[in-house]
Amino acid sequence: MATAAEARAKYDRIADRYEEIFFYVGDVGARLAAFAGPPPGARALDVGAGRGAVARALLARGCAVTAIDASPEMVARLAADHPELTARTMDAAAPDFPDATFDLVTAGFVVQVLDDPAAVLAQVRRMLVPGGTIALSLERQSVGRLSWLQELSVEFFSPGSPAEPAPEPSPGTGPMDAEGLDSLLTEAGFTGLAREEIEMPLPLDGPEALWEWLQPRGGTELVAALGERAGEFHARFLDGARTMGEDGGITLDFAATLHRAHRPG
Incomplete structure (x- = not known):
């Protein structure tokens, strides 16, 4: 599995054609925003925003959106494409936001490339207001x-x-699956877990x-x-x-x- 640094370098290289290469990102981003269900005016943070698949769907729902990504190239293009949101280059493991800043935190196809997803989820919990929502998408890997x-x-x-x-991969180092992510969310102190499956044949x-x-x-x-x-x-x-x-x-x-x-x- 690639490290976060390797993933960042990869996304810098393909920033100009990211959503053309990963054809499903835009559709899943819109579905993730709908699944999260924020009301208009909700303060939303999109982690690992890329070119803005989730962020622009949140904007369309009337949210006040802050978007962060570790790739400077992604952030520069996102800011140019969507000046109505706040875009910043930032490490998901060390976000520079006060406690209880956001009503919603989203991350589309991000958690599986994190070096320490549990640490990032702890940061998300810290940044959410009590009762706030986390919404994530995870690619389901199958040969x-x-x-x-x-x-x-x-x-x-x-x-x-x-x-x-x-x-053979060492125990615990294989691709993350849905059950593993739900376990991480529970261990991080989140409650009311819900899950939805998406099929995207090409x-x-x-x-x-x-x-x-x-x-x-x-x-x-x-x-x-x-x-x-x-x-x-x-x-x-x-x-x-x-x-x-x-x-x-x-x-x-x-x-x-x-x-x-x-x-x-």
Whole structure:
């Protein structure tokens, strides 16, 4: 799993095309704002705001929005696109706001890239007014029908020999899941937990379409690092995608969960 510093550098590089690369961010941001359900005039803080998917949905609901992100490039573009909100570069683990400042704190697809999510949730609880709401979205990671691509990637990109499997992750270091996030919220002192699931399938038109879709999402750099084996990987990728297409079509099964809880009054 990437560290927060690695994630910040990545988002700086793709700030100009973030929501084009991650096609589902805008829709999930609007749904997260609706799930949070703030009244007009609510003071909202959006953590890890990116290009503003959640923040602009909160603005549309009449909230007074402050947005923070660790990526200076993201913040600069967000401020230019939405001058009606307050945008600041800030570390989610050390936010510079007084206690009980906000009625709502949101974070869209952020908690899974934090180095210490429990510490950030403690800060959120501190910044919320008693009875205030936290609303989070979490990408639900599942290999599903792309298991062939995972196996191919292990063969080509694992440490050591091509056939050497990747080391097993240590306990507690795997991707965060919905149950784990709910546990973190409970441990941080939040109550009234609610959860909603979202399905976001993306059908693609053939093996080359899948290949092209992956390139701006890190595929170009990974394949280039293979050197002489890049052509072999490409050919076997297309074979695997072709088989997938013949067995029900090429569809990327993205999914997410929305989480809502409250600071006790």
